[in-house]
Amino acid sequence: MISSRIRFSPMLALMAFFLTVFTAQAVTPPTPLVNARAYVMMDYNTGHIIASSNADESHGPASLVKMMTSYIVGRELERGTISLDDTVTVSRNAWARNFPGSSLMFIEVGREVQVEDLNRGIIIASGNDACVAMAEHIAGTEDGFVNLMNAYARELGMTNTTFSNSHGLTSEGQTTTARDMAILARALVRDVPGQHALYSEREFTYNGIRQYNRNSLLWDRSLNVDGLKTGYTQESGYHLVTTAVDGDTRLITVVLGTNSETVRAAESKKLLNYGFRYYETVKAYAAGEKLASQRIWGGSTDEIELGTANDVVVTLPRGQRQNVRANFVLDQSLDAPLPAGETVGTVNLTLNGEDIASFPLVTLSSVERGGFFKRIMDSIKKSFSDE
Incomplete structure (x- = not known):
């Protein structure tokens, strides 16, 4: 018979104490306070909502509308109904002068512009004029394009969103939620990766005018942010939809109705840091x-x-x-x-x-x-x- 005796060791007891403390501290803290009217943080791979507040509360979407416009552009490019080499003649409806004081690509009526340029003008420069030009190129009229936008919203499960124009300037009946914008962001990354890639580009020059992407987190070296879209109107406040990657985990955050550009970036970064620090995407089986x-x-x-x-x-x-x-x-x-x-x-x-x-x-x-x-x-x- 073989027997063994375990002698008491103060060092082992101390190690056991620290192990117990470490295990007890391995908990997930609550979501930090987020200074926004509504927010959502979603795991892209699973669609799981990690954290949210007022996720289904209605808000004016502002330029986040352009995410749906560019999503449809991407789908039409993949279907082959349009190509990046197509030339679009700028109509009077799409003329930059129709949108004074707003974000523009600065296209001129009667000018021929390639789809490739208009696409970047929508995504990087957030051009309201570029949105109307592409809407007319795809659907004939902006009203027809809006019908397409709402059809895609229903298909994607954006149950609390209604679009009434292609660019996001305040319009009666145009509304969305933080949850719906997270759903749209996930679809954009998943379904039209070529479009998603453009959202990480920091600048765009057209007609001698250089414009910078308004998503300041693209310059943040502490995070691997590769999209997506900013938005602002006086009525809605400052919005930001972001997506970033850390290892096998991709997160999507939506913050709606903050008080400034600085705040929307800071609150989005706060959510991303929390999500990556305390959560992970795991292949269970x-x-x-x-x-x-x-x-x-x-x-x-x-x-x-x-x-x-x-x-x-x-x-x-x-x-x-x-x-x-x-x-x-x-x-x-x-x-x-x-x-x-x-x-x-x-x-x-x-x-x-x-x-x-x-x-x-x-x-x-x-x-x-x-x-x-x-x-x-x-x-x-x-x-x-x-x-």
Whole structure:
């Protein structure tokens, strides 16, 4: 027999004390106070809202409207209905003189301008005139383009947003929310990456006029910000939608109704720093990874492996991956034959006893019908089973 004796050590006791203290301090602090009328912080990869205040409160969107305008430009470019080489003749409606005192690309009536320039004029210079020119090029009239904007808003799930022009100057009935702008920002990054890339450009020169991107966080070396859009009207205040990356985590922040350009940047940075410091995007389970084996009746084998068809990606407080638990619920009896990839239930993920996500549970392999005798025996066994 081998025995061992553990002697008391003051050093070990001290180490245990510090370990206990460290573990106790590994908590996620509350969201810092954000000086804005409304805000949202979203994990781009999962769509999870990490923090928010007044997320569904209505606000005038100001130039954040241009995110939808440029989103549609990107979709039309991908469809091939327009190209960057197209030339657009500037109409009287799009003339810069129609928008005195506002942000402009400074295009002139009757002038031919390429789509590539107008696109940058919308995204970087925030040109109201460029928006009208592109709207007319795509839909014939700005009113027709607005109909397209609202159709895309419904498609994306922006349930509390209505557009009434292509540029964002105050207009009756034009309204949005912080949540809806986060949804739009996520779609822009996901669906039209070529457009998203332009949002990180710091300046644009057209007709000898150099203009700088108003998103000051593009110059902040402490964050990897690569978009997205500023907005301001006297009625709405100062807005900013940002997106930034740290490792595998991309965050989107929306702040609406701040008091100045400086405040909107500072509050956005505050949210991004908090999000990256205390949260992470984690692949909890890989596509095709076995989560469970389950009895299958009347098959060539007695068990079938179950898992998920896609990677299971979740937003977690940092350091909590090991505390995620998975359980599954079947929504049908498992009877052969069953093909691979068949949805048979739901995987529920919990963290410290709280539900955090749900995903379809699928079969990871196919199971053919068993022989006649096997099916008879399984039928008898099943009649005595609780499954």
